[in-house]
Amino acid sequence: MSRDRKTGIAPLTFRSSHRSRRTAGATGARGRLAQSAVAMALGASLLLAGCFGESAQDLLKSARTHLDQKDPKAAIIQLKNALQKDESLSEARFLLARALLDAGDVSGAAIEAEKAQSQGYKGDALVALQARLLLLQGKVDEVIAQYGSRHLASLPDEADLQAALVGAYVARQKLAEARVAADAALKAAPDSVNVRLLNVRLLTSEGKLPEARASLDQLLAQSPNSGEAWQLKGELQALAEVPTAEVVESFRKAISLDKRLVGAHSGLINTLMTSGDKAAAKEAVAAMKTAVPQHAQTFYYASVFALEGGQLKEATELSQSLLKIAPNSDRAQFLAARVAQANGDLRQAESLFAKVLQSSPESTQARLALAQAQLRGGDADQAMTTLQPALEAKAGVPPEALSLAAEIRLKQGRSDESESFLARAAEANPNDVRSRVGLALGQVKKGQEAQGMADLRKLSAEDKGVSADLALISVLMRKKDWDGAGKAIDALDAKQPKSAMAPELRGRVALARGDRAGARTQFEDALKREPAALAAANNLAAMDVQDKKPEDASKRYDVVLKADPKNLRAHMAQIGLRLNHKLATPDESIKRLTELTRAHPESPAPRLALIGLLVEKPDLKQALSVAQEGVTRDPDSPELLDVLGQVQLASGDRQQAVASFNKIATQQPRSPLGPLRLADLHIQGGDRDQAAAALKRAQAVAPGDAQLAEKVTAKALLIQRPDVAQVAAKGLQTARPNFGLGWKLEGDIARSRKDWPAALAAYRKAEQVSQAAGATVPATELAVALHSVLVESGKTDEAKAYGNAWLAKHRQDTVFLHHLGDVAVNKGQYAQAEQYYQSVLNGAPDNAAAINNIAWVKLRTGKPDEALKLAERANQLRPQVPTYLDTLAEVLAAKGQTDRAITVQQDAVKQAPGVPAYRLRLAQLYVAGGKKTEAKAELQRLADLGPKFEQQAEVQKLQAAIR
CATH class of the missing domain: 1.25.40 (Serine Threonine Protein Phosphatase 5, Tetratricopeptide repeat)
Structure with a gap:
């Protein structure tokens, strides 16, 4: 594989499909022959020959000749004719696969190779061909899994198989294994030009550039007319940064020997563009168009030049043609995204950039482009x-x-x-x-x-x-x-x-000054300048919601959607707002999301939201149908496979869920999502060993991923496997020694086993590491953990001193203040708890969590009237939050409003059906309201949980009371 001059990364390979048209010139000839009787006789004999035609074996023989002469188009015609006469000819299927591959049609070749195998064709040549096809389709892991330990008796086919393995191993950066395969290929076919070229490329990947150049010079001395060898020479010269003229000369020599060498054309164009000779590069693109007009690389370079020349219409047409030929190519999708961006179609650009990043998560270029598109689209978060991953890159940001x-x-x-x-x-x-x-x-x-x-x-x-x-x-x-x-x-x-940026910033300044009216004016100005500016609409909608005007908030998105009817993010924001504030029913939202799913089949977001609402309804059958439809359309989407697995699990189909999660793990071997889901499934099933194994696999995928380490640690502690959690914590410490989270997780593990000294040591180490790294944001979560351990270990005075010191530095840290309130509640110090929660409200008046907790405290201190006002306010600020609903129901019951309390608690159970405590309160309310039948049903559900629900004594007590 050739390698990019700057990055050393093998360029993406495009797949193309070439089809030939048969020409018929016999008719005119027969017309002239018909002028005499002899001609008529001859014509008759020709017609008879046409009726009976060549046999399938004759056509097969002719096709072999065309393949030997490197004329795949003619071979394809003969082979298809042969199969029309005898479709059972498995050898014809095999040769057709070879011919299609030589013509550039990888997918067609794969289909025919599979048919040949199913029809009984066997042999080393088919094995080697299938390995090569898997590699060209990007199925690298399958190549290694199926053929990594295999050898063939036929030496030419053995060389081809090992060559495919070299490509697969290099793609996975397994250079030692690639070397073994390359040596095996050289042993099988020491005189093969292709095998020797493969070895030169591998030497380059191994960093042995001088050896690679020497080996190539030796090859050129023996085979001076090899166009591919001259192409590789140009690539090596580019890597060695020799004068541009020499690189250009080598690529031109390669093209003169074989004008269809796409790699040579690409190398020449890249070299000329890098040197700044755009005129010559443009001429090279024109020559490429003449030589290989339908190749994906040709469309690519033509589109690049059209884009840079401001010819957006031509660039759009070319990039779309490129996507048709190479729909799964990162390079094609990235270019099409750039063209869409130039056309002002941010939605399409974002979608394409996201696909590139999903396929190549290590691509910083794609990550930056997607983040930029999202920011321009108004979604800063x-x-x-x-x-974020680009900001944490080990190789430098x-x-x-x-x-x-x-x-x-x-x-x-x-x-x-x-x-x-x-x-x-x-x-x-x-x-x-x-x-x-x-x-x-x-x-x-x-x-x-x-x-x-x-x-x-x-x-x-x-x-x-x-x-x-x-x-x-x-x-x-x-x-x-x-x-x-x-x-x-x-x-x-x-x-x-003309940009919305300045008025958006003015709006932020106005908000900071407490000038809400001025802020509203500025955000409205931003929306006037750019009606599709979602950030401005979001700000205005948030202010409307705070002013208890959700209907006005919804209308803000109408402005955006009028300017950009296809703005999916605006649609989704409006649906969420209307649903949360009961401006739309779940069924209305389901209908609208269904329409969006059809209008935006390329985006999983509306489909995922739709499935979520269907599960809540609950309509698991329809949810399963929508999920399966999404996976059928996009079988490689981990998000859709994930939600399909979750719906299958909710539907009771555990085996299908396992299959879906395993498929994620297979398709996305560098993603921890599949193993994490399998771990969750095993945790639910009570299989701790299998869960631990899955967590180990997940952690091994990305030991430097902080979020993953947190998840693995939490789940490992849940199943009482601190050894697995410790591996995750230590892995993060090793991968990111300047990041305090690794030590914070180590503290969490020690805390779980009540090893207070070890926990405190780890937490303090985390603080030191974060401070040494220059962290500017308060590590509140770490502070809460450290303070909690001081409290739990009985170091009351030290805990108090630490809390005071923290608040002296971070007076407005509402999270830490909230934590102190929780600590006071646990100690029964309700007055102290209320003071802390009130301090939270001083900095954040609409903090629903603090308001809810004060309501709970007021109820405990005999102030139900005040508690009711606060509980109702918390639920207005954050509707349908189970915790807040539970508090409100408890307050209502204390006020004697049992029927309303039941209604509210039913909502809490609906929002969190898996929380037994909410069901227990509902059962208590049913008993208080005289609803024995309903109470019995809820109590039976709780009784069925057995030891999984620790309040079984209360359940039995209530059951006895209503018998």
Whole structure:
């Protein structure tokens, strides 16, 4: 495989399909012969020959000759004619597969090879061909699994099989195994040009460039007319960074020997483009069009040039043609996404970028492009989630990723982090404008504020971009210099007068100043400038909801959808809002999601939401049908396979669920999702050993994945397998030694076995590591864990001192304040708990969790009237939250409103049917309300849980009371 000059990564291979048309010239000849009797006799004999025709064996023999002459098109015609006469000819099927592959039709070749095997064709040649076809279809793991330990008696076929294995091993970065396979191929066919070329490519992958070049020179001396050898020489010269003229000469020589060498054309075009000779590159593309007009690479380069030349219509047509030929190619999808972006179709661009990233999660380029598209589409949170892996890359974080992260954080109102990312960009690339911005920010943080701000203002004035403007605005907003921030936003506005960015930022400033009316005006201005600006619509909708005007909030999305009727994110946001605020019934939402699923078959989001609502209804039969339909349409989607497995499990079909989750694991070997789902399934079934094995497989996929390590640790502790949890924690510590979470998880493990000294040591180590790494965001979760251990281990005074010290540094940390309230509740210190929860509300007046907890405390302290008001408010702020519904039902029961309490508790059970405590309260309410039949049913459900529900004594007591 050839390798990209900069990255050393093998370029993606396109598959194409070529079909020939048969021409008939015999008719005219027969007309001329008919002018004489002799001619008529001759014509008759010709017609008779046409009626009886060549035998299938004659056609088969002719096809072999065409294949030997490297004329696959003619061979395909003869073989298809042979199969029309005798479709049972398995050898014809095999030769047709070979011919189709030589013509570039990989999928067609795979079909015919399978037919040949099913018809009984056997032999080493078919084995080698099938291995090669699997490799070309990207089924690398299947090649290794099926053929990794296999050898063939026929030496040419053995060489072909081992060559396929080399490609598979290289794709999985298993170079030692690839070397063994290459040596086996060389042993089988030492004089084969193709095998020797394969060895040269492997030497290159092994980093042995001098040996590779020497071996290739020897090969060229023996086979100077090998076009593929000259092509490889050009590729090696490019890797060695020899003068461009020499590289170009080698690629041109290859093309002169074989004008259909796609790799040589591509290499020539890439070299000319890299050297800046666009005119010559354009001529090379034209030559490629003439030589291989229907090849995917030809469409690719033609589309690139059309896009760069601003010929969007032509670029669109070419990129769509490319997608038809190579629908699963990352390169094709990425280019089509760029074209869609240029056309302003952000929805299509985002969808295509997402497909590339799903196929190649290691592609930083695709990750950045998708995050950027999501940010432009108004979803800053999702953009940051997409970008996060690039910000944690071991090989170094690209400056572009840091700059994009800075922009996202600023839009989220997190100025400190925005500045931090820009400062990191400065370290990564000191000569870039963004780096100069980062250096200026560094001066500000070091106390050289006047100089730093002056540099930012100077950069803002000089640079046509907006990096300096965003940094300046960030600093001023952090300093709460609202007037200064306003002026800086005005400067940005002058650069981008049609963009919604400036009024969006003005709206954030207004909100920070407490000017809700001014903020609303600015967000509305943003929406006027860009009616499809979802971020502005989201801000306005959030304000409307806070003002108890959900209907007005819904109308905000009408504006976006009028400008962009296909904006799926806006549709989904509106459906969720209307459903949560009871502006639409579940059935109405199901109908709308069904329509969206049909309108956007390429996106799993509406289908997943639809399945979720159908499960809640519950309509498991329809949910299963929708899920199966999605998997049929997109069988490689892990999201759809996942939800199918979950619906199958909910429907009681455990075996099918296992099959679905196993399929995820097989199709996505680098994704932990499949093993995690299997672990959950085994946990539910009580099979701890199988669950532990699945968790180990999941952790091994990505030991440096923080979120995965957390999940594995939590599940391992749930099944009382601290050994598995410890592997996850240690794996994260090794992979990311500057990230405190690995030690925090180690503390969680120690805490689970009540080893308080070990837990405290691990948590404090986590704090030290995070601080040493320069963490700027308070590690509240870690602080809560450390404080909890101090409380649980009886270190009351130390816990109090730690809590006070934390709050002295982070006065507005509502999460920690909430935790302190919970600690006080557990101790029965209700007055103290209420004070902490009230402190949460001082910083976040609409914190529904704190309001709910105060209601619960008020009830315990004999204040049911106040409790009712608070419980109702919590449920208004966050409707249909089971915990809040449960509190409200308890308060209503205390007030003597049993019927209403029953209705509310029924909602709680509906929202969380798997929580036995909610069912127990419902049973108690049924008993209090005289509804014995309903009470018996609920109590029986609880009794059936046996020891899984620890309050069986209360269940038995209630059952006895209603007998």
